Amino acid sequence: MSIPLKKRLKEGTAHERGAVWDGIGVNFAIFSANATAVEVCLFDKDGKTEIERIKLPEYTDQVFHGWIPDIYPGQLYGYRVHGPYEPDAGHRFNPNKLLLDPYARAHQGELVWDPALFGYQLGHKDLDLSFDEQDSAPFVPKSVITRPVQDPVHRPRTRWSDSIIYETHVKGYTQLHPDVPETLRGTYAGLATKPIIDRMKSLGITAVELLPTQSFVNDHYLQEKGLTNYWGYNTIGFFAPESRYASDPEDPAAEYRRMVAAFHNAGLEVIMDVVYNHTAEGNELGPTLSFKGIDNLSYYRLIPDNMRYYINDTGTGNTFNLSNLRVIQFVADSLRYWANDIGVDGFRFDLGTILARERQGGFDTESGFLRVCRQDPTLSTVKLIAEPWDIGPGGYQVGNFPPSWAEWNDKFRDTVRDFWRGEARAGELAPRLLGSPDLFNHSGRQTWASVNFVTAHDGFTLADCTRYNEKHNEANGEGGKDGSSDNRSCNYGTEGLTDNPEINETRERQLRNMLATLLLSQGTPMILAGDEFARTQDGNNNAYCQDSAISWINWDIRESGESLTRFTTRLTTLRRRFPILHRHRFLTEAYNEELDIKELTWVSAGGGEIAEDEWDTAQCFGLMLDGRAQPSGIIRRGADATLLIVFNSWHDIVEFTLPEAEGEGWKLLIDTNQPEAGDAIEENVFPAKHVYAVTGRSLLLFALDGSATSS
Structure with missing residues (x-):
């Protein structure tokens, strides 16, 4: 026996x-x-x-x-x-x-x-x-019980200043893709297939950011309505991959590792969207699934004088207690597991402000968790991105995270949307084009700390920003009350789809304008998957509960979408080609006596420098970047390029005088009014003082001929 x-x-x-x-x-x-x-x-x-x-x-x-x-x-x-x-x-x-x-x-x-x-x-x-x-x-x-992992990790280790992030959803990206085998659609293995990785690689991105893939729970109230927690911001297992995305349910972690390795082999990094601010157990009326039953008092923030109830800085019912050292240890152990054992290259922290809020105060850059990240031999070497806001006290902290962190910059999003719909002027857009130095240029932080985006999973897609004035969330079953009403969008005359060619032409040009602004600005650009071909959610700006065609990417792409993809790829190519477009340090307007240049010059439509009294009214202006002012000892291909970016948010044509500069003339590289010109457009070279008719609502990129080395 x-x-x-x-x-x-x-x-x-x-x-x-x-x-x-x-x-x-x-x-x-x-x-x-x-x-x-x-x-x-x-x-x-x-x-x-x-x-x-x-x-x-x-x-x-x-x-x-x-x-x-x-x-x-x-x-x-x-x-x-x-x-x-x-x-x-x-x-x-x-x-x-x-x-x-x-x-x-x-x-x-x-x-x-x-x-x-x-x-x-x-x-x-x-x-x-x-x-x-x-x-x-x-x-x-x-x-x-699982086997310990022994496989080594070989990372691309892309420099922050060279990074272009692509945000997507494991299931939604491949669920309808015709080139992914049906048995692999919607899975980690499906995302790792050659057609998917080849497409991402060809687009010019360097990192894939995945919406939550740690094990999460479907909310009861959603299931009762026949919906689901599609985004996954309801974690219960911080070490366990979400099994619903596994084609091999016997070992989801191994499949996840193979997916990461496939991206690494293609030179692409993988960033996880992680939710350490709360768990799926809810408030005092929620279920007991793990932490609540193990040690509720340690794992959650409770109201000090009434500990029956939970502090709810997340809006989800509970808040993880990152003041407790054992809880900090748990989170750090989890992050190290994903980085060391699974191989991921970085993390985007949902409602990141909460992680740095100590028990007796608000946001603290010297909080225990942030200190751990800065000194940890693993976490200090991977990419750390904060969503720098929550609904708690002092919750909005854009620009205030410590060195080594990057942050989602919603001011970039809002200002770019406002500028192109005519609601913001040059003075508001200018700092966003330079990596938002007013927010991030402190404590030795660099331009990459600003993660610039115009769209993300939460909100309208880029196409819907040009098609809808109002949200259309009826399918969510909340009577249209959910989702933000502050969309900063414009439908240009008709709500939704239209056959009006003039409206469609304006919409398509505005898509190019916003993508070009994103990819030609200093900082780290993040593209929402599908925006490169005008993906739509039919006006739903809060598709968190839609595991359906509303959220899945439709790969039946129209010719206009293919054109937009080619245009996006051209932008990422030019960004790589010209280092002046992605400097790690902040550019300056100061005059360099040694080189007899100014690193950046703001140009008015008349060809001279913008006067102080023009900033609050100008809707058409230029940004001239002189790439000769390199940091000491650094020599890179294309470093000497002098570029001119022209922005015209006015709805009419503006006569823009090209500024004087040393060189043989200004070579036109991008005109959002001529999306298909491609390389042929580079045959157009215009002399200084040439008056160029800039189409209403358009963006142009020039390079000083003779200053730019080819890629």
Whole structure:
């Protein structure tokens, strides 16, 4: 007769959290500062039957731990955590609820919404003060023991100043793609197929930013309406890849690693959108799935004088407690796992301000989490991008993150949209073209810290910015109340699609104008996938719940879309060709006596420098960049180019006098009124003082002939 596992249990170690397989058994270790006991529950292969329950024997430095022999990769398990159920004191322990291991590398099964998921009795007059004794195990996913990863990671390590980011969704990008095998559509493996990577590579991007791919939960209220949490900002497993995107459900992590490796082999980086500001457990009326039952008081920010309730700086019900050192450790461990074991190259932090808000104050650049990131040998070397706002106190912090961080710059988005629809003037756009030095030029930060975007997953697509004045979110089932009404868009005369050729011509030119402004500005550009061919969501600006054709990219691209793709590719090519378009340091208007040049000059339509009193009224102006002023010792191809970018947001033609400059004349490289001119347009060379008729609502790029080396 074999000896039961619990009889052969050893104390194990506390230093490595999670369930770690050593070849002959598994060491379990789980942090809880307030629990009284922790049990490991082992399940059969289908996850329906609990086959053994083992109490962890040791408690060291607030970590319960134990080593159990003869457990192997693929074993399903969960935790039951004992302790006080005292919501008014912040404690919500309930051993009737099976809990996911926060460190689990994989989950099996899907969450089934049932009253047993809740630590209290639904419908009870005392709400969450009541106690529920139903077993939740039949309705929750199970944690899975996995093998340690040994594969080395070979990164492209693209410099920040050379980066062009492409934001997309794992499922939505390939779900309708005709060149991806049907069995792989909507999966990590599908995204890693050659047609997809070849297309991204040809577009000229350097990094793919994926919407949340850590294991997340579909909200109950969405399921009741036949919808789903498509974007995935509802994480429950911060080490586990979301299994719904895996073509191989047996090992999603391995498939994810293969996807990352495929991108790396093509020279492309992978950036993960991560959600460490809250979890899927909601507020006091939410389910008990993991953290809430392990140590509610440690993992969540609670209202200090009424700890039954949660601080809700996220708008989702709860806020992760990044003031607790063990929670900071958990987040840092998770990030290192994705970087070191899976191979990702960076992270975009949803509602990043929360991560730097300490318990007794607001945003703090010296917060524990930000300090950890700056000194950690792994995290200090990957790309870190903050969404620098939330709804908490002092929540808007654009430009205020410390050195080594980049930030989404919504001021760029808003100003570019306003400028091209005629609602902003030159003086407002100027700093955005230079990497927003008014926001980021401090503490040694560089232009790349400004992640410039005109569109992102949240809001209108670029095409919809030119087709709709109002949001059209009826399919979301919220009566049109969801989503922002501040879209800074313009339909140019007709809401939605039209056969009017004049309106369509204006819309298409405006798409080119906004893409050109994005890709010719200093900073790190981010393109929303599909904008390069005028993808639409039919006016839905909050498609978070639409796992449908509204959100999936439609690859039946019209000729106008193909033209826009070619134009976008030309822009990325020119950006690479001319380093002056993506300097890492901020450009200056100061006169360089040694070189007898000015690095940048603002040019009026008359050909001279813009006068101070013109900034608040000008709608047509130029930006001349002299690339000869290089940092000491740096020589790069194309570095000596002198460029002139002309912006005309006025609806009429403007006579623009090309400025004087050393050279043989101004060679036209881009005219958004001539999108198909391509390289042939470079045959057009105009002398200084030439008066060029700039089409209304258009952008032009000139290079001083003889100053620009070819690519």
